[in-house]
Amino acid sequence: MPPDPPARQVLDWAGAKARLDAIEAAIEGSAAPTSTALDAMLEARARDLARPVPGASTRPSIDLVAFHLGQDRLGIAAGLALAVVELTGLTPVPGLPPHYPGIVLHRGSVYPVLDLGLLFRRPRVAGAPRPAYGILVRQAGSALALAADAIAGIERVDAGDFAPATDAGIWQHLVDGVVQGGTLVLDVHRLLADPRLVVHDKQ
Template sequence: MAGDEDMKEGGLDWAAAYRRLDRLAAATDAAATTDPEQEREVMDERARRLARTVSARATPGHLLELVHFHAGEQDYALETRFVREVLRSSEQRVTLPGAPEQLRGVVLLHGEVLAVVELSPLFGRPAPTHHGPVLVVGQGRAELGLRADRVEEVLSVSRDALLPPPPALGAQERTLVAGLTREGIIVLEGEALLRDGRLFFDLSEERVS
C-alpha cells in the first residue's frame, strides 16, 4: 500500500507511484528468475485465463453472456466480450492517496500501467475502503481495471428479459445501464462504460508538476 511517498504538495506524486511500480516489476522479475517452477505456474495460469476469455467471447446479439460481480453493495454484470481477465490478488496494486474517489490505484499489467477504478461513486454510492479482485476490461486490449468485492459467475441472459434501468438513476448513469435482471443485477453497457471520461485518468508522468 502506498504511503506518503505518493503525495506531494499540490496533488499526486506520480513519479513516486511509478517508482513503486518499477520496484514491483523488478521484484516480480526476480521472483520468476529464482523460482522457475513458480514462473511456469504463472504462465500456465495466464494461458488458461486467455483460453477461457477467448472461448467466452460472444458477439452482441439476443443472448448475453455476462460476468456477474459484486461491488459496493450492488450486483453488476458485464458482457464477457469486454472482460479480458480477472486479477484475483491486489498485491501489485499501488494506491494513490489524494486521488479522486473513483480512482482506486494503478497496477502494472503485462508491462503497462492500468488504472483501477470504482463503480460505486458513479451510481451514488460511497466507495468501499477495502480491496478485492480486479476485472480487466477493454475492447481489443486492456483499457481499465474495475475493482470488485468478489466475482460471482458467468450468466447467460436474454436481452429481451432485461428490465429497464430504474427511474431513480440520473440521465448520465442510465447511459451506462443496459437493463436489470429480475434478480436486480445491473447489466452494464460495455461501450458506454469504456467511453465514460469519469473513469479514465492521465497516468503519464507528464502530469507531475
C-alpha cells in the same frame, strides 16, 4: 501398401461441456474464487462460443461477468472482459482522483483501477475492506480495471430476458438493462466515454 490414413478425430462435446461445467461449479461454489479460475472460465467460454454446437438453440444469448460492488450486483459483457485479477498488488499513485485507488500490472500492461462507487460519490462504509478484484477491460485505446468486492461468476442470459432499468439509482445512465436476478448490465463503452475518467495534469 501405403499406411492407413489417420482416423478422423471426433470432438467429445459431452466431455468439453463437462469440463466447462466443472470450472463453473468450482467458481460458483467458492466464497472467494481465484483470479486464475476465473480466467480459465473466461477462456473456456470464449472457446465454447467460437464453435457451433450441434443441436444448440439459435436464440440470441449473452454471457455476463457478474460482480458485487457494495450492495449492488453489476455485470458487463464477458466478451469485453480480458481477465480478472486480484488487487493484492494494487499500487497507489499520488495525485490521482479518489475514484482511482491505484494501478495494477497484468502481462506487461498497466491498468488504472476504477472504483465506480467513488466515481459516483458513494463513499465506502467505514471499516469496509477495499475491493478485492479488478475486471480488466480495454476498448478503443482505453484500459481500466473495474474494482469489485466479489465476483459472482459468469451468467448466460437470453437477449430477450433484458428489461429496461427504470430505477437503477446512480447507475441509471450507464445501464443497458436489468436481467433476471437483478443484475444491472453496464454499458462499458458509455462508461469509458465519461469525461471524469480523464486525468488532467495539475499545473
